[in-house]
Amino acid sequence: MRIIGSRFSPEAHCLRDFANRNGIPYRWLDLETDEEAEFLLRQFNVPASATPIVMDSEGTWYSNPSLGDIGACMGMVSRMDEGEVHDLVVVGAGPAGLAAAVYAASEGLEVLAAESLAPGGQAGTSTLIDNYLGFPAGISGAELTRDALIQAQKFGARVTVPCTVRSLGIEGGERIATLTDGTRLRARCVLIATGVTYRKLDVPNFSDFENAGIYYVATEREAQLCRGEEVVVVGGGNSAGQAIVHLAKYARRVHVVIRKDDLGGNMSRYLVDRVEGLENVVVHRGCAVSGLEGARHLQAVRVRNGATGLQTLQTSSLFLFIGADAKTDWLRGCVELDRKGFVLTGPDLPPGIADTDHWRSIGRAPFLLETSLPGVFAAGDVRSASVKRCASAVGEGAMAVSFVHAHIARPA
Ligand SMILES: Cc1cc2nc3c(=O)[nH]c(=O)nc-3n(C[C@H](O)[C@H](O)[C@H](O)COP(=O)(O)OP(=O)(O)OC[C@H]3O[C@@H](n4cnc5c(N)ncnc54)[C@H](O)[C@@H]3O)c2cc1C
The missing domain is CATH 3.40.30.10 (Glutaredoxin)
Structure with a gap:
């Protein structure tokens, strides 16, 4: 090709x-x-x-x-059989979805994972995951993904790419996941593992610098890369605060860009105190990034302040901690979501959910990772109140499979 x-x-x-x-x-x-x-x-x-x-x-x-x-x-798209009823349809093949596929298939369930872009999800884009248990030297997202995919396929799971699920429902006791081309997948259980997307900056040439100086995490590896350099951090929440403290150990200077006039707006007091106590941190209050400059790699960040005007910060590293959005537009009206659009499960579901028709008909309350629809589970970053980490996503994906077994064993 x-x-x-x-x-x-x-x-x-x-x-x-x-x-x-x-x-x-x-x-x-x-x-x-x-x-x-x-x-x-x-x-x-x-x-x-x-x-x-x-x-x-x-x-x-x-x-x-x-x-x-x-x-x-490329001959990648396989024809789906609309007559087949799958034990488990997994939506999204990031770490949570792949883990569910591995455990479900290895435990004898028939499983189909639908992935819209590429197996591995966000983790697949990480150059080095260095906090994943068992890999003291770290492992690249690409390597982790490749091995997980091979493992899932070894046990007989089908992982289909590109394949986007656009809606979900229950019909006559079956879960129906409808794809963007209209194909209806029938399933006994569905796992929602569609993750999040990190928010990006609304500046014209942003995509030129993705993977070329823009980061969404500040692990040891990114921090080491910034040794002795000037870096820019955008955001004023706790994840930004932790990153600033960490980066300040390596960088010559850390510029922090926040919209508000006060760091304490969204950051815990202990972090604000630590950040404000660091000599090599400069906080640009009431500011927003208005442009990026560079040839092949990021070279400068333009920052605008309503009162003082435009300033250009020379840097090759821009860290964004401006939040993440759940990929759940397709689920509105299907399952209960929290205020920010993340999927509610188990004890976080609204009180009285067990009294609704769906639940009365199956005679039990939702399991820990179960959504407001019986037999529909959620795992990983997309789940409300989940820990946004690779290992947690893998753990939840694996755990969800035990609930799938329990649901299938006790149908309505
Ligand atoms: C650059 C980067 C580096 C990171 N580094 C680390 C690290 O070092 N350590 C760590 O613990 N965590 C790290 N993280 C976070 C970690 O990758 C995530 O917590 C983890 O990937 C979450 O897994 P998930 O399966 O829940 O979701 P995701 O990884 O987001 O996967 C969701 C998948 O669902 C697919 N999808 C979405 N909607 C649909 C749909 N409608 N139909 C079909 N498919 C769909 C997406 O294409 C995606 O592949 C990093 C994240 C990024 C972005």
């Missing part, structure tokens, strides 16, 4: 990201520099305006294709 486009095109970036993360072999031909790109476009009569394109070995090309189109082009 060949991907032809401009290296400056976000759509081309998206296609390459999909291919990279799914281990699809391809050749990248850059319109800006590669003569072969122009030659091929002329040979196959492709107008430059149609790029980026994906071209298969036969020369059939797709203009700015959807991920589903590439999946089809």
Whole structure:
């Protein structure tokens, strides 16, 4: 497969990201520099305006294709049997979903995992996960994902990519997960493991610097990279506070950009005191990032303050702690969500849930990881009040499988 486009095109970036993360072999031909790109476009009569394109070995090309189109082009998309009733449909194949697939399949359940982008989820994008039990030297997200996927498939789980679930419901005692192409998957149980997306900055060239100077975590590894340098942290919550304290041990100076005039607005007092006691931390209050600069890698961050105007901070590392949103738009009206859109489970469900028709008909209260719909579970970052960590997601995914067994053993 060949991907032809401009290296400056976000759509081309998206296609390459999909291919990279799914281990699809391809050749990248850059319109800006590669003569072969122009030659091929002329040979196959492709107008430059149609790029980026994906071209298969036969020369059939797709203009700015959807991920589903590439999946089809690569033979990745398998036909779903709408007549089959799965023991477990897992929505999302990040650490929580993959763990559930491994445990469910290894314990004899028939399991299908639907993943919209690439197995591994957020963890798959991490260059080094260094707090995962059993890996003292850390493990890359790509490696962890690859091994987990092999393990799930070894036990017979099916992991389908790209495959997005757009709605969920119960019909006649079966759970129905409907895909974006309208296919209806029937299941005895469903696990929601769709994770979160970290919020990004609303600046024009943001995507140019993703994976090129922008970070969402500040572990030992990122901190070491910043040794002796100036770094910028955006956000004023506790996760920002912890990151600032950690980064300040290595960086020459830590610039903290907050919208409010006071650090204490969203940060615990003990962290505020620690941050304010650090000599190499400068807090830019009442500010917002208005632009990013750099060639291939981030080189500077523009910060705007209503009163004092624009300031440019020279840095190659920008840490964002501006929150994360649950990927649950597709679940509104299907299961109970908390105020921020995370899925409520077990004891966190509204009181009196056990008195509703669904629950009365099966004669029990929701299990710990069960949502407001019987037989529908949630695990990992998408679950309300969960610990947003790789190990916790894996643990919850594994734990959910024991509830799946219990639900299937005691049907309505
Ligand atoms: C860069 C980075 C580094 C990190 N480093 C660490 C670390 O060092 N240590 C640590 O403990 N944690 C780390 N984390 C956090 C950790 O990765 C997450 O806590 C963990 O991945 C959560 O797993 P999850 O399975 O709940 O969700 P996710 O990993 O978010 O996976 C959810 C999956 O669901 C898919 N999906 C979403 N909606 C749908 C849908 N409708 N249909 C089908 N599929 C869907 C998504 O494409 C995604 O693949 C890091 C996160 C990031 C972003």
